[in-house]
Amino acid sequence: MAAYPNSPPVQQTIKLPAPSGACTVSITAALEQRRTCRTICAKPLSRQLLADLLWAACGVNRPEGPFGRPGRTAASASNSQEIDLHVAMRDGAYRYDAPAHELVQVATGDLRGYALTPGQRSANPDMPVHLIYVADIHRLTHSTGFLEPGLQDPETQKSYYYVDAGMVAANVYLYCAAEGLAAWFHNCDRDALALRLGLRQEQRVLFAQSVGYREEI
Secondary structure (H helix, E strand, O other): OOOOOOOOOOOOOOOOOOOOOOOOOHHHEEEEEEEOOOOEEOOOOOHHHHHHHHHHHOOOEOOOHHOOOOOOOOOOHHHOOOOEEEEEEEOOOEEEEEOOEEEOOOOOOOOOHHOOOHHHHOOOOOOOOOEEEEHHHHHHHHHOOOOOOOHHOOOHHHOOOOOOOOHHHHHHHHHHHHHEEEEEEOOOOHHHHHOOOOOOOOEEEEEEEEEEEEEOO
C-alpha cells in the first residue's frame, strides 16, 4: 500500500491478527473500571493485544456502513472516517490501516518522546505504545456522505474532528479497562510529530494516548 504523499518511504507493513473477541467483561464492568492511569510500565504489548486494541479504537466492524463505506467501531461526521491513528513504538511509527487491519510504517526510529510534552516527560519514557490522533481535513471536505455546508467551515470542522477523536479515545479507554491495561489521553508535541510523520498540510495532530500495563508502585 502506498504511503501518504510527502511521508517517508514505507519500510514495512505489519499484518495484524484478526480481532480475537476474547474479552468477556461486560460493558458495565468496563465502565466501572474506566480511568486514567499515568503509571505505565515498559512491558510490550503482544501483537494480539495491539491488534484488538486498534480494532476496538476504530476498526471495521461491518462491511456496509453509512453512505456505502464500511462501518467502524467509532462514529464520524458523515462517516468521513477522518481520524487516523498513528502508533509510536520503540522500533518506529506506523499508521493503522483499518480496512486492511494492518500497520503501515511511516517513520523509523523511536518517536515516543514526541508523543509527550516536555512537562509530561517525567513519566516513564519507555511506555510501549503511544496512539497519535491525526485529523485529515480533506476527508471532511470531500466526504462521500451528506455534504452539509459546515463540512467546509474550519470552525465546524474543528468541532467534528475533536468529537470524533474523543469517540475513538473513549473506545480505547473502555478496551483498556476491560483488559486491565492502563491508558492516558494527553497532549503531545504536535509540530514535531507532524514533521516526523510526514503529514500533509490538510492533516492535524490532535492528541496522544499512552497504553500499556500498569506500573506496580
